[in-house]
Amino acid sequence: MWYICITMKRLQTILIFAIICCNTIIVSAQNITVDDTYNAQQLVENVLVNSSCATVSNYVASGDNLPVGRNSYGYFTNAGGSFPFKDGVVLSTSYAKKSIGPYDTNLVNIVGNDGDGAWSGDADLNQTLGINTVTATVLEFDFTPLTNFLSFDYIFASIEYYDTSPCSYSDGFAFLIKENIPGTTYKNLALIPGTTTPVSSKNIHPAVPQGGCPAVNEQYFNGYNNSTSPINYSGQTVVMNAQTDVVAGKSYHIKLVIANDRNEFYDSAVFLKAGSFAPKIDLGPDRLRDNPVCFGESLVIDTKLSATYAYKWFKNNVEIIGETKPSYTVTDTGAYSVEVIFSPATCSAFGKINIEYTPKIILSDTSLTQCDDNGDGITVFNLTRADNIIKNNDATLSPVVYYETLANAQGKINPIQTPDLYTNKPANPILFARVTNTFGCANYAQLNLVIANNAIAPQNPVSTCDADSTQDGLYQFDLNAQVTPQVLTGLPPGMIVEYYLNPTDGVYQKYMLPNIFKNTTAHQQLIYARIVNGADCYGIIPITLVVNTFSPSNFQDETAALCMGATTILSVASGFSSYLWNTGGTTNSIIVTTSGNYSVKVTDINGCEKTKKFTVTSSGAATITGASVNDFSGNENSVLIEYTGVGNYEFSLDGSYFQDNPMFTGIAPGNYLAYARDKNGCGLSAPFQIYVLDYPRFFTPNGDGYNDAWKIKNLDLFPKAVIMIYNRYGKLLTQFNTSNAGWNGKLNNSELPADDYWFNLNFGDGKIIKGHFSLKR
Structure with missing residues (x-):
């Protein structure tokens, strides 16, 4: 089985070579080319550095050489294609020629580390990236610069950008540098800008969909490749830059290393731009719109190199004659550059920097004049009232900060903490204002503090009358109308007057009184007028406000009667300063002949006024026209007197007792004389006779001899009246008229028994009275 595996691996290698050869034959002129025959010295001296302004030595290149004769590092060139670099050095986790495009996903996804199972990783890269690397390629050398700055451009490319690999694998590259001193440690320069994060496929990639992972530093990912790509990797970064300051003449060891994370598949490469290690002069970052130099300041741009070298300084590409030192002091906007010619190396290096200056901050010196409430030369200033004057109303400038000395202002030391409540120091009448623009540039202005010593004449009291219904000595003043004209008399034009309850409030300009002010102390109160000239206090003076009350007695509204055909006198007390009746009269009384509404306005010595109103009504004697009598009702007998007249009357049935109501109740039977009397004394009516x-x-x-006969008193006044008496059975017992003396209780001279009897009284005019009575024996 082992033999079969080896055989298969070798077969795989043969297949790879066959594919590569075929690809080499059909490679497009738009793809990069790779020469992997360059050794470490050639790659460093002839490609990366290629300058006599730096000394390089101790070159070492390591990696893999499988397939046989194929190195994992080499020199690449771009034959006019889309790849950003013209030429440079490529370090790969596979053989270097495998980097030649286009991107072939079928090839790269099945081939590992080209058959070298012993190709290990790099311990320094493991420590830098925090991964376990394999298939590492290293280029390292010693480097002694003549300049003060080191930088290079590179592109990291990887097949790890295929599918979801960047979510899990961190193929990466490191630019390691350290001083050639035993015990020193490496510093990695291949970082994501502005961070300490190393460049790797896991640290730079777009969002990976379908269960992948979110984007990480996506702005540094340049995109995915396809069959037209000049390199054979699924994706790559944008052009990255690594840089660091170095000390001219000091020896450094540099190690460039790339490796795969954990396994040999999905290779990666780094492309280093040729000439990246050429000598450079760092004059610092450009000082442009986001970080300009402040107007009036000077900026030293310094090469930080030896004064033994030759220097030429340029501004806007024009040589600055006479400037031959390692540094130059800039005082205005321009594009500055320097050429340094080294000796004995006789090589040259260049540096440039663009500098812009901010516009000058235009400030205005000014003064604040404040009043002294007690003449000791010490008072309180509101410095903020000068802010807009100092800044010329430029809202883009910072808030003004005040200091007691220019040195403090320039050093931002001991600012005045409460500028709105600053107590002046007589020995230090000038303060300094510090203002900055949006770039933090500062300018300074002087603020002169002046104590006002203007003499203002004492003011006469300002009085008013308490004109409301409650004479309590509290009333409102229109300060602008009643006080200000007096205060400003004889003063320069343009003054404004403010009012306060006390001089301290006037100095602090706190709790200013409203223009319509109602005194809070009855009858007399002291307030203070602050005369303002622009932002300055011209003077503070007391003002006495007086509220005069006027409440004459018996001055309530009054009603008077005027008897018809007569006259009446309307009058008020004497002794007032003036009188004015609505009739035009000017004395304390007038004679009135007609009814109506009258009024008199009186004025006292203080000019306060009071008005009394009179309502004069007509009156006269009444005429009784009749009476409505309710009789034959016992205790409920009543009389209602009927009358005409325009007066206010009272009434009587006996000429002695009078009442307001013309209705009398509980009237006993009898003969009465009714009267109506005018309450205003305008006469008594003629008597009117009434019978009940x-x-x-x-x-x-x-x-x-007592009650021996039943009869109705005063019935003789009604000659037509007839009375008929019945017993309880309705039998008519007797009938008689008003001339009869009454009934004696007999029928046919016989005494009738004690009993109740009924009567019917017919007045003969339609009025009939019925009732009953008792006969008692």
């Missing part, structure tokens, strides 16, 4: 009738509820005909 009722019948006795019983009588006692016993001859004692």
